[in-house]
Amino acid sequence: MDIGVLLPTGKAQWGTTGDPRELIAFAREAEESGYSSLFANDSLLSPRIETLTMLAALAPVTERVTLGTGALLPFLRRPVQAAQALASIDLLSGGRLAVAVGAGFPGRFGRPLYELSEVPWARRFARLDETVALWRALWNGETSFHGEFHDLAAIPAATAPFRPGGPPVWLGGATPAALARTGRLYDGWLPYPPDPADYRSGLAEVHRAAADAGRRAADITPALFISVRIDENVADGREAMDAYAHANYGMPLAELEKIQAVVTGAPEDVLAGLARYRDAGARHIVARLGALDLPSQREQLRRFAALLPELT
Template identity: 50%
Template sequence: MNEIRYGLLLPSGQAQLTAGASARGLIDRVVDAERRGFASAWVGDSLLRSRVEPLTLLAAAAAATERITLGTAVLIPAYRNPVQAALTIASLDALSEGRLILGVGGGFPGISEPEFELSGVRFKTRFSHLDDTVRLWRRLWSGNSEPFEGAVLRYNWLPESPRPHRVGGPPIWLGGITPAALRRTGRLYDGWLPYPPEVDDFRDGLATIREHAATAGRDENSVTPALFATVYVDDDPERGRAGLRDYAETNYALPLETVERIQVLITGSPESVAAQLRSYIDAGARHILLRIAAIDPALYATQLDHVTALLPHLPAAATASSR
């Protein structure tokens, strides 16, 4: 787990599409990310902030690429029928020949409640629903279609699932850094995908996850530690800060000061951005997912060149070609 991987979040949101990007062009972005040497490409999921549906997009990306890992950052399982989603994901893993990582989450308080109401899932039971869904998926992917009874999900009859490429299905990573999320990650999940603005919170969270993994009888290194980081490269501090501010206000309709209390947002010169990322790597991060803080396609392309230029200067960069 010492090898460091770097991934790129695709600009698949409605804000980017409104600014001139296209759904078809996102496939070109994945192919380009593979060519540039990124080890992975990721897509988000939302009902409130409309975007290209992630599993559909990744299915197209799987057919257009050969080596790059494809992931969700993060998928909200509550927005889909659990059984149908299991069949879709197994098919996607087969199409990609095992290049899929499934980042999942339970929504965000104060934001996600309308999405859960629309999906018919109680927000109060979102974590039980999520854990039940993951257990159900793994059972179906292993070939077990016997009746299922979880904390909130119960099925007297289940169909057979298409067999995923990987035995048991794709790895499932959990987003979140609350004490409950850390405990559940250590006990149940294959990876951890948080975005804490403080390095010490990442370091302490990873230590807690490893403790819970050991308590559950798992190898403490069985959980891949990842990081979701938003970056804007600029030698001028004021321009860099303005770039982050524009992204926060356009993407979230929130002030930068609010977003940066929740997420890690990085700006500065190439050397400064690399140093800030290295601090998380020193704290244990092994798969760094980079989201470029740009809405306009032309600005995104410029920032992508800057971010790509960072890769050779970051620790032990593992590329798609080294899978």
């Protein structure tokens, strides 16, 4: 498996006295420690370093790791401008960008973001798919695009990405409709189901939809977004992860783990939890480290790095 880490770009992960400029050193340490990828999250409703700015800063100071969005919310940006920014990061990184996208979901991180962006909530999934299609058209050098939401003629030549056709685009989400759309249209799948059995069945649906669309299952990266905390034992790990859940989501761990994948405990507990997803078909893990300041984030980064030989 490829093992990546979600960068602690949110202020809740820096701590009250943290300096976000330390994220550059954090990323370099992750690459040197053997991680396969570095992902950055996206939002407007919590203080954080903007996703594409973070990845652009990392492009020239890293050499090997994939730089990913987890997940980018395209409706927050004008689509042509976003295509240009993504192509630029792919170019500057030498073709190391992976773009996981989502449409948001009801609640705090859904409809309010659409209102701030002055984009309709209705038909958001169709808008997302069309935006990705527009990106790909621009990355392929096309100068016009005609869709339901975007009707653009005589588009000036855009920056070409490093890779012909542009970076791979993954989809988050695990509803039946999201599984079908992933199989038909996307290059990867980045969900966070709390039960590995749901991951297995969801991946089977993705592969079925891909086959129906004449695509190969091997062309779709099966990834997983999961919160990880390594501690002395399960009880200590859950206590720390509960504080993390409250700080980041305003909810206890008991509620968070009903909707998101979480593994915690001693190293052997974490290995066992991740192995269940590996056995269910996951091949690229993106781990969000459960720590609330940058020194603790780096400690978790090192503890998790010690497990990489047994996972990869």
